[in-house]
Amino acid sequence: MSFADLARLSRGQPLRMLLVNAGDVESLAWAGLVQPLRLAQRMLGSGFALEVRTLATTPAVGCSEDWHIALLVADEQQPAPADGPLQAAIACCRGADYWGGVGAAVLWLAAAGLAAGVRIALPWALYADTEEITQRAILTPHLFELDGRHLSCCGGAASIDFSLTLVESLFGNVVQAAIKEALCIDRVRGADERQRVALQARFGALQPKLSEAVTLMEANLEEPLSTDDIANLVGLSRRQLERLFKQYLGSLPSRYYLELRLQRARQLLLDTNHSIVQVGLMCGFSSGSHFSTAFGALFGNTPREERQRKLAGA
Structure with missing residues (x-):
């Protein structure tokens, strides 16, 4: 809901x-x-x-x-x-x-x-x-x-x-x-935005590999890493990494990464004047149709509709 x-x-x-x-x-x-x-x-x-x-x-x-x-x-x-x-x-x-x-x-x-x-x-x-x-x-x-x-x-x-x-x-x-x-408020953060230190606070000590993997994702939104690359960088097998994400975040690494990129894209659409094509590229989408389809599946509207929402609010 x-x-x-x-x-x-x-x-x-x-x-x-x-x-x-x-x-x-x-x-x-x-x-x-x-x-x-x-x-x-x-x-x-x-x-x-x-x-x-x-x-x-x-x-x-x-x-x-x-x-x-x-x-x-x-x-x-x-x-x-x-x-x-x-x-x-x-x-x-x-x-x-x-x-x-x-x-x-x-x-x-x-x-x-x-x-x-x-x-x-x-x-x-x-x-x-x-x-x-x-x-x-x-x-x-x-x-x-x-x-x-x-x-x-x-x-x-x-x-x-x-x-x-x-x-x-x-x-x-x-x-x-x-x-x-x-x-005097310019922007309202959405329900899907994350507490910046929540993951570190919850998992940093107990699951440092998970915290490290999420940090890698957040630092590589424009040129996404593969799940295998992330697993190698944190010293886990792909299966071990997927098990950690499923157990603690209720999602596969690929899905979690995609949502991070799309949330960043939504923020850019609302807060900047970058074109929709530029926003897609900045968040790792080389295909405009893939960006639009993935954005619509998560948020229920297209990147163009999200930008129009910003303009209507203005």
């Missing part, structure tokens, strides 16, 4: 969203999430009902309201609160159509067994605390995730990207563009 599918929530009815702050109101995770949403509320009036609560103001016995989206939010350094208030907040959020956590709250939900088999974006700084949940949740290095009904964001500076992505998905790019202008 993609974030674009959330648009159905706001069709023909006021959208209702709940944010439960379980941490510091001054934290970057909270400020980045709530500011764009409050601006959207002012712009849309009765079309968007945003309610903000704390653990202390969340009912201890369930919630009677019907929320479309509900999120539990905490800075990554926030220790888990007492079990009673936390469970009450979780129960309130779980009643929404889509629900989840931001920052440390992602870890709390996973530790409570509520992310079994679910892809979650966990703050890289908390990866050391995941030993007990890695067999249940699927940790990804992304900034944020939508998996079924489950929303997650690594928090910190990514919270504002997550919030603006929700705004665009729910209310369209015109509303998002107005909020970006009000907040």
Whole structure:
């Protein structure tokens, strides 16, 4: 499921969203999430009902309201609160159509067994605390995730990207563009972009070969290396390398490499004035048709449509 599918929530009815702050109101995770949403509320009036609560103001016995989206939010350094208030907040959020956590709250939900088999974006700084949940949740290095009904964001500076992505998905790019202008934001990072140190934090000590292979890929986007070349350079057989990628990243090296190149291409299409042909070449695609087909398969639109999206936003 993609974030674009959330648009159905706001069709023909006021959208209702709940944010439960379980941490510091001054934290970057909270400020980045709530500011764009409050601006959207002012712009849309009765079309968007945003309610903000704390653990202390969340009912201890369930919630009677019907929320479309509900999120539990905490800075990554926030220790888990007492079990009673936390469970009450979780129960309130779980009643929404889509629900989840931001920052440390992602870890709390996973530790409570509520992310079994679910892809979650966990703050890289908390990866050391995941030993007990890695067999249940699927940790990804992304900034944020939508998996079924489950929303997650690594928090910190990514919270504002997550919030603006929700705004665009729910209310369209015109509303998002107005909020970006009000907040002086030029670019919104996508859900598929990675926390820069997440892989190193999670695998650097335990799986240095995997970390080294990903670093090689990131350094060779314009002239891609073959899987055999990467395996040789890190001192593994091709089969050993494929096993590592499958076990820890849920993908084959070739597929992971392709997605890295396509994510870079998407960033260049949105952030630069390079031609589409130039972007393809800069990301290792000698064939324009191959670039367009692979880009469309991953993102659901062509490089030309992605560039037009940038121009329309401008």
